[in-house]
Amino acid sequence: MFARGTRSRRIAAAVLPPLLFAIFVLGAWQLYTVVGNIKESTLPPPTAVAEALWNDRSLLLENAWVTIKEILLGFAAAIVLGVGLAVLIRSSRTIERAVYPWLVVSQMVPIPAIAPLLIIWFGFEMQPKIIVIMLVSFFPIAVNTIDGLRAAEPELLNLLRTLKANSWQRFRKAQLPAALPFLFSGLKVAAALSVIGAVFAEWVGASEGLGYLILVLNNQTATTEMFAVIVTLASIGIALFLIVTLLERLLLPWYYESRETEGEGLHLEVEEKA
């Protein structure tokens, strides 16, 4: 009925609370550093961090570009590995039994411990970083996709069989689309993990990138600039997350619209009762 009104209201309801909360936290932080007379090398006020972001923008952008490239390549590799493993595991019971336990065990191996090995094998170039990011972030993609490939109703698969669909058609028309919402849940978790992976990979052995920059700045006790790097890294993570969410909305309109209807129905009920 009031589609436009409710829509802008919904957006406001989603954006305003976190925004106000951020302003409150930043204000409190600023106040604390000024009133408490805290040394800038211990905890810089937000205004100083903002200043550093502006002053060092070319250094930050230059190194951010290196890290973004690593993250995107590592993330892409994680998608290939995660989805590939999921399809492989779901393709046969025997493979599932043989591989799935090792998939879980692989997560018990601390990636930080094997990162130096990767440096020995692949040197200080891009490959070891991409591999670390991939190893850190493929797991949620794989596990979610495995669950997703199980999500198609057995009755639907039987129905397709009675319509003479072969196994490829059953996969293509039922199992794959049913798995997509699960895949995207995995991608969102992986997006956050990939940034952590990139920083870590650079700590172990790098000559450029935001993670490397943090190490250098740490040695100089340049705390304000370190905060500027952290803000930049967080922005990259948030941007990646938003891109995944946007893609999900574009590719799976049915998923969102079907859920919205259910949600609206619920709100109506609540309003009627109130």
Place this chain on the structure above:
Amino acid sequence: MQAGSKLKIEGLSKTYRGTGGGENVTALKDVGIEIGAGEFVSIVGPSGCGKSTLFNIIAGLIRPSSGKVLLDGRQPDELLGSVGYMPQRDCLMPWRTVLDNTTLGLELNGVRKKQAHKQALAEFERFGLAGFEKHWPAKLSGGMKQRAALLRTFLAGRDVMLLDEPFGALDALTRANMQEWLLDVWQEDRKTILFVTHDVEEAIYLSDRVYVMSGRPGRVSLCVDVKLDRPRKPEITMSPEFLLLKQKLLRPLEEAAATSGGLFVEDRPTLEEQL
């Protein structure tokens, strides 16, 4: 019907081997059913009488332990894909629009998308789906979902259609409307329908003949011809002939229920049965 039966089931038995030292379970024993071209035949029975097993066998999804399924008097090379099948749940794909859901069978038959859409759209009015072509299934009411699933089964173009409790999950009023509507649709193109239900009234109202099954093992315990005039109106359910039939069918059903535990429990195959 005797000479040219469309679908004939002879001496059909199915035994599931017990797993993990469990006993063998005989789901069906020597079941015989016959349906002429254009007939509407129903099966009623308590839960656990093997109705779903029977349907899965006719649809070609599982193989019988013994017995035959004949289509037009002969055993088809491959039963799977020879008859139309509508499972209990609507099974509409949430990622497809209503229109694209209904053309699934045509699509798998290799019909071009444009042609399939044209064919489906011609039926949307009759199936009460006009105006909802581009909607996601989640936005449809329960009755509309079932009609969309039925249209999908219709358009798949098989001569014989198996409908497994299509109205089981609907409320009483919607259900009554759907029964009347189904009769109208069936009256127009006289497809051969085998219909499973728990509801004796529904079975009599719709059918030319009703088989009563008892379990376990699932057997046909009674077969009654329904000689009520067509086209039928809902008022017919109050006529003496109707009530007499109902009484006749209810007795063996109550006995069957007593031996297999409950008339109104869902009759779904266990996981083991499906595998």
